[in-house]
Amino acid sequence: MRIDLHTHSTRSDGTDTPAELVRKAKLEGLDVVALTDHDATEGWAEAQEAADEVGLRLIRGIEISTQYEGLSVHLLGYEFDPTNEPLVEELHRVLGGRNDRLPRLLEKLAALGMPLTEQEVLAVAGDAAAWGRPHVADAMIAKGYIKDRDEAFRDWLVPGKPAYVGRYSADLFEAVRLLRAAGGKPVIAHAWARDSGAKITPELLAELAEAGLAGIEVDHPDHDAQARAGLAAIADDLGLAKTGSSDYHGTGKGPEFHLGANLTDPAELERLLG
Ligand code: AMP
Ligand code: ZN
Ligand code: FE
Ligand code: FE
Numbered sequence: 001m002r003i004d005l006h007t008h009s010t011r012s013d014g015t016d017t018p019a020e021l022v023r024k025a026k027l028e029g030l031d032v033v034a035l036t037d038h039d040a041t042e043g044w045a046e047a048q049e050a051a052d053e054v055g056l057r058l059i060r061g062i063e064i065s066t067q068y069e070g071l072s073v074h075l076l077g078y079e080f081d082p083t084n085e086p087l088v089e090e091l092h093r094v095l096g097g098r099n100d101r102l103p104r105l106l107e108k109l110a111a112l113g114m115p116l117t118e119q120e121v122l123a124v125a126g127d128a129a130a131w132g133r134p135h136v137a138d139a140m141i142a143k144g145y146i147k148d149r150d151e152a153f154r155d156w157l158v159p160g161k162p163a164y165v166g167r168y169s170a171d172l173f174e175a176v177r178l179l180r181a182a183g184g185k186p187v188i189a190h191a192w193a194r195d196s197g198a199k200i201t202p203e204l205l206a207e208l209a210e211a212g213l214a215g216i217e218v219d220h221p222d223h224d225a226q227a228r229a230g231l232a233a234i235a236d237d238l239g240l241a242k243t244g245s246s247d248y249h250g251t252g253k254g255p256e257f258h259l260g261a262n263l264t265d266p267a268e269l270e271r272l273l274g
Pocket of ligand 2: 008012014038162249
């Protein structure tokens with residue numbers, strides 16, 4: 001059984017619609033795929049319809065933008081009630097933070113000689129419920145300012161670079177509790193990705209487990225062998241599920257993020273969802 005628990009569609013910053021993504025997952029030989037768009041559940045219905053059509057199991061998920069003591073942390077959540085009010089309110093605050101950031105980000109780009117209008121960014125964002133820096137990057141590419149998304153994330157749109165603007169994100173522990181209260185299973189995403197360093201400590205993971213964390217994303221394209229081994233040991237120690245996934249974004253990210261790039265063991269999915 002082939003299970004991929006972390007993918008993005010055009011409802012956030014992926015390049016396949018939810019239905020295209022599900023059909024590709026089927027063609028890639030996946031049996032189970034989770035749709036985990038950033039801060040939004042808008043893709044679920046379309047993905048479910050396609051999953052029913054092609055005979056694939058869809059896990060309904062999300063990747064919430066959170067922060068812990070100033071550190072940006074991505075939190076996956078699975079199979080929660082998407083109408084749960086406290087959770088929906090917090091997701092609206094996060095999406096609002098994305099909107100608030102845009103004018104300030106565009107001011108900085110204009111000052112740097114790379115003017116863009118909000119319309120130009122929103123046009124490349126299409127039907128995204130959660131637009132993000134990858135869309136700003138796409139608009140910069142369309143204008144000929146840069147060559148690809150990597151260049152935007154290397155030179156302009158990240159902390160320490162001249163066009164970086166922060167935005168509101170949920171408190172990490174609060175997001176764990178909100179997902180749990182909505183019946184969901186929180187899983188910490190790419191905790192030890194190469195560029196985020198190992199700032200998510202074993203101690204913090206233990207505290208999160210106390211607060212309701214259900215799993216740790218162990219196998220992810222941004223994790224080297226050492227990170228995978230370390231996180232697997234911590235998950236075993238804390239009795240948490242170990243997940244594996246691609247973090248597929250269509251053509252929005254490199255080929256190492258292809259569907260099924262990493263898989264979740266069926267026993268771990270069972271441990272996660274019960
Ligand atoms: P934002 O949602 O605005 O915070 O932007 C963060 C998103 O950008 C994350 O979902 C990443 O998957 C994506 N991202 C980060 N680095 C890159 C990159 N080099 N190329 C494409 N996407 C990236
Ligand atoms: Zn993304
Ligand atoms: Fe992420
Ligand atoms: Fe992701």
